[in-house]
Amino acid sequence: MNPTDTKTMQSATADPDSADAAAPAMIEVENLDFFYGQAQALHDVSIRIPANKVTAFIGPSGCGKSTLLRCFNRMNDLIDVARIDAGRIKIHGVDIHHADVDVIALRRQVGMVFQKSNPFPKSIYENITYGLQIQGVKDRKQLDEVVEKSLRGAALWDEVKDRLHTSGLGLSGGQQQRLCIARAIAVEPSIILMDEPCSALDPIATSKVEELIQQLKTKYTIVIVTHNMQQAGRCSDQTAFFYLGKLIEYSKTEKIFTNPAQKQTEDYITGRFG
């Protein structure tokens, strides 16, 4: 099987080595061509991301992995010159660019954690409840429950339970990032996208976030973009390697790291380039 042969959709998405082949695909990308103005950022990408697994996107800078991630919740809509020329993205079988799909509803289902932690300059409590409040939830009891549940879910509750009403900006970098994760899971999405969530964190904070990712995958489908190969190896089930806007190889993480099918993948993983 040649994973780069994307002309036939099955070939790229089916994964014979994986026991997850039968698992329901959460995200399906079919032959996606993506442009920034004149520059093509993604070339004919097709990928199936299974539910309740951690999928890592790796590759050198500018290879299009973040771009693809931001397609999943249509954050690229915010960029004027960004456009999709061909291909489809389906989440749960629904084409997310279909006229009837509400981008707001989509983003509630597909949460996102950014590279640079971006808690709002509000209290921790308000940060967590923000997503619910804009949906019109006012019930104080429900909000309190959600805050506790989300913070526990993000393994932050014990650290901040006594200062829920202080500013989120007062937390340390790692805590801020976990707050952002808590904020994302508060609206109960089915997918969480993480765009290099640990790139600005020290090793201890990183390991905490990685632990958290392992806990979260039982409930959520997680897609993580990372520069850090060890991180991809440690916490992902599936790994996709991108290079120059093309999906080079997509397979189980162990396979990619021990026995890559492609020469380019092997070169990148062994550090010969990138």
Next chain:
Amino acid sequence: MSPTPSPSARPISEALLNRNRFRFLGLTPGEIIKYFFNGNAVVAIVVLALITIFLFREGAGFFGQNMQNLRIYRLAGLEYVDFIRRQVDEHTAMNRALNESRLAQFNRLTAAGRTVEEVNTALAPFDAFATAFGDSVEDVRGVLSDLTEVATAIKQKDQVNRDRLEQKAMLLGAGKSDEADKITVTPVDFAKETVTLKGTFPACQAANQQFAGKLQAALATAPAMPEAKLQKQIDTVQAQAQALIASLPEIERQMQEWKHDAPIPLSRSFTSFLFGRQWLTASFWQDWYGIIPLFVGSLLVSIIALTIAVPLGVSAAIYVSEIASVREKNFIKPCIEFISAIPSVVLGFFGIAMLGTALRALSQVSWLSWFPGFPMSERLNSLTAGCLLALMAVPTIFSLAEDALNNVPKHFKEASYALGANRFQTIVRILVPASLSGIISAILLGFGRVIGETMVVLLCAGNRIAIPNFTEGLGAFFQPVHTMTGIIAQEMGEVVTGSIHYRALFMVGIVLFLLSLGINYVAQLIVRRYRISIG
């Protein structure tokens, strides 16, 4: 919200689809909000367009009306009379020069310790000459005043007719046709009327001959002057008078050839506005709307202001961005910003109340008398206005020039230091050249601010509608002027809406508007070039 994320696909795909979104006029709430803000942003374009439209709407009628104005000037024979009037005016100017030189002699002699009687006797020959010189024009003056009356009467008649026509049109418009019929309008027969004017030509000729003869005779008696400077003055008058006599046949020829119905080219209406050297309104004789004196006034004041403001503003910008300590910077920058908020009318008032007097007192200090134009004759003049305008231009120039200096990439500076240049050398050789276009555009925008400023020039420039006498060299900077902005502010309140004067003021506004757009455009052009050169 379901309390737990659903594992099954159905509810999620269901949640993504939203078929019955709220719409109003086919727009979602988000789109409505977007278009609301969009609409507000468009206001800027709309305002600019409206300014253009309304300035031109009110100003456009000017050319038609001015054409009419010029046509009547010719039809009613005013132009004919002005041939002679110019002769008399020139003579009057020479006479004034003679009077001035008498005053100078008088002062000189009394300063030498002579009594008034002695001086008067000493000046008797000169007085005889001056009187003869002055009287020589009497015949022409007589003819002129007769002709003036005739021409004014024709113009009056035409005006009355015009008013009647207007009244008739108004009555007809209101449906009162019987009343309108009662108003009779007999068009003025300009050919017949101007015959009287032209009929006086032999008399004019005779008067001119008399004038030439008497003037020659008077000039022959011109006494020799005791001082070279005064002698030169008299010589100038002599030469001017001879030239006037020599031009008499030419004037007579023009008078003879003059026709009341000679066509006036349409372009005259434009040129008489753009290049007219006279702005004369509400005059009994003929109104002129020439923008040159106002334009020159505006320019003169702006030049003075920029001469002061550019060195100050740019060196302050250099000082603050490169030399000053952080504490000084934090003090000076808000202070200069603060200056930009001083109301212009307060500055103007300060000019009237203090600065004008102070500057004149300074100009009267004896050891400064070598300076051309000192002592100043007027308290309020271009210099007073220019000084205050400089203070208004400084904040603009300062902040934009400082921005330009700050925008020079840091590595330019570091490279210069690394080569052993000191701070001053770096500033002069690296920073200023690199930010030069930014500084130039700052100066241009400062110029735009100065030339568009109203209250200071209205209060302090002296408001004399005349082209400054540039033969005085630097002295021209101390003469009172009137400006484009000032004239609008001064006369707008007094004009009748829709009159030619009203429209002329809008035309001045259009000139100002286009000027400001032009300055802006050039400034932007320079900045854009500059960006490319650095990138």
Next chain:
Amino acid sequence: MHAPANPFAGQKSSSRSIERVAFGVCRSATYFILLCAACIFGTILFKGAGTVFQTTAPFINVPFLTQAPETLFVFEHEGVKMKMGDKEFRRFKEEKGLPDIAAESYVYSSGGIFPCIVGTVLLVVGSMFIALFIGISSAIYLNEYSTHGRFVTFIRLAILNLAGVPSIVFGLFGVGLFVAFMPLLQNFDNPAAPTLPVGFGHYLNFSGWNVCLLSGWFTLAFMALPVVITASEESLKAVPMGFREGSLALGATKWQSIRTNVLPYALPGMLTSSILGIARVAGETAPIMFTAAYVVRDKMPWDVERPLDMLFQGVMALPYHIYVVSSKIPQNEYTERVQYGAAFVFLVIVMGIALTSILLRIKMRARYRW
């Protein structure tokens, strides 16, 4: 014994002294500017203080701030030289039973400037609301909604050019549009102006609003617009992109994320820097000369039959009053009082606004850092 020559020793070269002189020149130019400004402030504050304050309690010259301008009469009565305002003079004549007293009169030189202060405040507040509303909305569009394109370039070009238009041209524009053209909804057909029937016996008569508050508001507001838009956009840009993205990623609509996560942090900055622009506009005289200001008006703005009439009346304004008393009336020793007094009050009002803005901004820069 000679120590080895220090290669890093400062060299006494001419370039050093040139540098010192040049820096001295720059420094003195900078402080010269500040000195000139201080001079002007000093003169007006010092001389104006004589009018506005007094040596006896309550130390502030209350009548000057609370009365309308009056004509000053100077006359001799029983050998004593007396100065009186118009009303007082009439009462005096009645009391003494003298119908005529030979007196010299000086217009506006007595009484106070209360109507002018009221007019200026009304003009500034009204135009501020309009300018802030339109300006902030435009900035939101330009910074949050707009996509790069010819249309937006065009808007920005218009704003840039609008900023350079001379104030007197705004005044002319105000005359052409608001004073002489804007429609009024009236219950009759005005024969002298273009008319648009709207039904129910009412007509839109394009006869203009005349010289009134409304005309002045819009003229001033449009003048302030470029400054407000630029200042507001800068504040919006200062809000990190992450706030918007974070909010959108949580499923907020565009407007929700602007309302809850952008505006609250940008608004203080918008207001403070806009106010500086508004202070500059509040100090302008030329645009209101023909659109809103009267030389003299006996009635106060609130003396109207219907509340709406308040908008359609001219007002007295401080800057115009200063212009009138300093150049339109004969100058003499008696006019100085009101001239400096009015200039003092006006300067304090405008500079007060500007100072508040500058101080607030300095304070805010320290507070909002993310």
